[in-house]
Amino acid sequence: MHDPRTIRDDPQGFAAQMARRGVAFDATAFAALDGQRRGSLQRAERAQAERNHLAKEIGSAFAAGERDRGQIMQREVAALKIDSAQAEKDAADAEVALNALLATLPNLPAPQVPDGADETQNVIVSHHGTPAELGFEPREHDAIGLALGMDFDAAAAVAGSRFVYLKGQVARLSRAIAQFMLDFHVERAGYTEVAPPLLVRSDAMFGTGQLPKFADDLFHTTDDRWLIPTAEVSLANYVRGRILSEAELPLRFVALTPCFRAEAGAAGRDTRGLIRQHQFEKVELVSITAPHASDEEHERMTRSAESVLEALELPYRRMLLCAGDMGFTAARTYDLEVWLPGQRRYREISSCSTCTDFQARRMDARYRPTGEKKGTRFVHTLNGSGVAVGRALVAVIENYQTADGAVRVPDALLSYTRGMDVLEPA
Incomplete structure (x- = not known):
């Protein structure tokens, strides 16, 4: 299995090494899945951070008697919870697809290994x-x-x-x-x-x-x-x-x-x-x-x-x-x-x-x-x-x-x- 970071850092170099193994590596497909996974994780993290922030604000609002503002923020937290769950699911789905792609790729040949097909x-x-x-x-x-x-x-x-x-x-x-x-x-x-x-x-x-x-x-x-x-x-x-x-x-x-x-x-x-x-x-x-x-x-x-x-x-x-x-x-x-x-x-x-x-x-x-x-x-x-x-x-x-x-x-x-x-x- 390959470290996605290695591929991300040099996709063309990785594709060239796969070509030595007789494997056509689709760098575009990899980048799309990797980007989807990372983007979804970031979305989930942002949603969670906003939920944590609002949770504190809600407490302060109710303590100050600002019931309407507190209820509005509660609805925002509920929406963020749904968005966070969806983002986590999107990230998990992308990771499954990414791992399936990586599982088909052979190991990289060592530098001393000669080129050749058979x-x-x-x-x-x-x-x-x-x-x-x-x-x-x-x-x-x-x-x-x-x-x-x-x-x-x-x-x-x-x-x-x-x-x-x-x-x-x-x-x-x-x-x-x-x-x-x-x-x-x-x-x-x-x-x-x-x-x-x-x-x-x-x-x-x-x-x-x-x-x-x-x-x-x-x-x-x-x-x-x-x-x-x-x-x-x-x-x-x-x-x-x-x-x-x-x-x-x-x-x-x-x-x-x-x-x-x-x-x-x-x-x-x-x-x-x-x-x-x-x-x-x-x-x-x-x-x-x-x-x-x-x-x-x-x-x-x-x-x-x-x-x-x-x-x-x-x-x-x-x-x-x-x-x-x-x-x-x-x-x-x-x-x-x-x-x-x-x-x-x-x-x-x-x-x-x-x-x-x-x-x-x-x-x-x-x-x-x-x-x-x-x-x-x-x-x-x-x-x-x-x-x-x-x-x-x-x-x-x-x-x-x-x-x-x-x-x-x-x-x-x-x-x-x-x-x-x-x-x-x-």
Whole structure:
């Protein structure tokens, strides 16, 4: 959510930043609503001030025996009361319309974010690792996985497309990956493990930016709750409506949860395999920081996700997303893309974003700076995948596959697989 004062001070500059995000900002409509709200509030304040003045005059008039003048002023007060109520209603209506407009506008891109409309204009920041020469024609994960315990057909019969059964050894490998990543972020990066709600109210979804824009991409229950599309929703909203002390910051949370997305991607894209599912597991990282620390925290979070890929010895690259490819709430985003030999290309496996105070304004999450007794400021929020479990499973299967269809288990996972060092095809 944006501060109307920021827009009011430089509407053309704000419109230019929205244009970088591919959004046409109607400065005239904003000015009309903002002016209506402010004008109505001023009208209500003037009416109230006049009522207060007349109330004193009425008392004096009656005390002096000037009954007629007192009654005239009483009628004026009654009229002012009606006008004040109408002005307050006009201000409230204008504020609702103004907030509805602001709720549709994405966060402003940070200065370092490159211009661009889509993923083709993202910038490669760094590479890590070199894709291995396997010595045979690599296959994609779904072709390998069928013999390892993946069953897409049975899942489709039960739940429809974009679901899967993982059985036996591949289910164990998936669980090992998830537990390894969760332990990694807790023990090595100092995140606090959280088991959060999977169902949340609409105001929580609004707070992290999923509503109202992405309602069609979500699963909605009959009692007006939403299944989380990412644990970011539950973790960030932990501080909604609160005033923290600066000494409490930063807060660093990590959660392993199922995630649910009604819209799993563009029609016809990634319809096979685990890349885009309606239900999947993800290890999510969320940080709550003071504004002066958020840039450093963004780098720290991204490095934590990178370290997981390095521990699994998976080649990857870091991408800086262009303005047109970032998520709705992000001011700057790094994507980590892992090498998939079967697809012969890099694919996103983690996305780490700083949202500045954009979500905090929607959640009314603040902190009190050290040494200040009264003033409060909005916190900054950050979120990142640390990483998506299904996509990590895809990356392990494709990078550790053998010519006979088996899959070697990465060394980092051996203590989690209880001695299973290779997945053998049935």
